[in-house]
Amino acid sequence: MDVATLRGIRTELDEFLTKFDGCFQDRRSVSHLGVYVRGQLGPLQRKSVEPIALDADVHPRTLQQFLSCYKWDEAEMCRRARQIIVERYGHSEAIGILDETSFAKKGKKTAGIQRQYCGSTGKVDNCVVTVHLDYAVPGFHTLVDGDLYVPEGWLADAARCKEAGMPADVTFRTKWQIGLDLIDRSARDGIFLRWITADEGYGEVPAFLDGVAARGLHYVVEVPRSVRGWTPNGLRIGRKMERVEALWWRGGPTWLTYSIKETTKGDVVWRVRTSVFVPSWDRTQRLRLIVAENLDTGELKYFLSNAPIETPLSSLLTVAFSRWQVERIFEDAKQEIGFRHFEVRGYKAVQRHLAISLVSLLFLSSVVTTLGGEKGRDVVALAGAHRDRRSA
DSSP states (O other): OOHHHHHHTHHHHHHHHGGGGGGBSSHHHHHHHHHHHHHHHSOOSOOSHHHHHHHTTOOHHHHHHHHHTSOBOHHHHHHHHHHHHHHHHOOTTOEEEEEEEEEEOOSSOSTTOEEEEETTTTEEEEEEEEEEEEEEETTEEEEEEEEEOOOHHHHTOHHHHHHTTOOTTOOOOOHHHHHHHHHHHHHHTTOOOSEEEOOHHHHTOHHHHHHHHHTTOEEEEEOOTTOEEEOHHHHHTTOOOEEHHHHTTSSOSOEEEEEEEOSSSOEEEEEEEEEEEEETTOTTOOEEEEEEEETTTOOEEEEEEOSOTTSOHHHHHHHHTTTHHHHHHHHHHHHHSOTTOOOOOSHHHHHHHHHHHHHHHHHHHHHHHHTTOOOOOOEEEEEEEEOOTTOO
């Protein structure tokens, strides 16, 4: 956000930040929140503690202490942000998008850091990983929660955890378990979600899919081609279970063609077919298997959904292809508000950086919506439904 725009909305930002006054015990911390958020939203090239503090004529040590040891409630800050989202953007068809992002870092002191796959560098690297829940409704989306992924090896080293200020009640959770916790925490704060979507890393875990369903939510989740199961008829006549990549070659459902409007790449045309699927982990379940082929590139995607059988395919595709929104907000967060620039190391300080970033992103997303910015994705059925020529 450039200086002119930030100055033009200074009054709105100041009013917005007053909604979080109750998270703090003294006025100094309230003012430090304003410094940090304005620094994140401003035009600084690097938005870590030191340049933010110096730009605001605040001693960097003071801002570091604000993140690491001052008394204030970052969990309450996130709760208040979610309440704002409920009041302003509640929607009966809201989509929750789960995904993780990573931050390449040096050294061994930052809470949760280790050599692991780092999406930002595209390889195994020394990094910190966080898991997030994005809230998407027509014309608006933003992060509603996030948490630090703490590798199992960290929790086996008590001295390292103590040095990082990690609370004793922190236990190991896989990324999909963190995802379910984010859904639960947001629900307790009034966030209503109709749908959940996520990538293959979540879709390959039956316990995650069953966990979403047990919460009364519908999912449309991408799954790897190796997921196994049957068609109902195949199970009935005793066929061996097959990978989803093999099941779709059989005859049956008509291929339908859909144009999916991208916000950055123009329209992308997919041909899609769907059928009932019995998963290998529970023969009593009847899910929807969706196979989508990109007509330009030949890329194939596979999705499973527990939505009612009468749910229009266009609705399922809207959910399935909504993940661009969380990818976009990670990009915006890292480029626009310095999401990746944090140089704090302690557990509490990292969590507080995530909490304040959530507040900054909420304000930024609200401004974009007010100014008539980014719109949601449209899924349009095209004429020319046809049988797959390769079908048996």
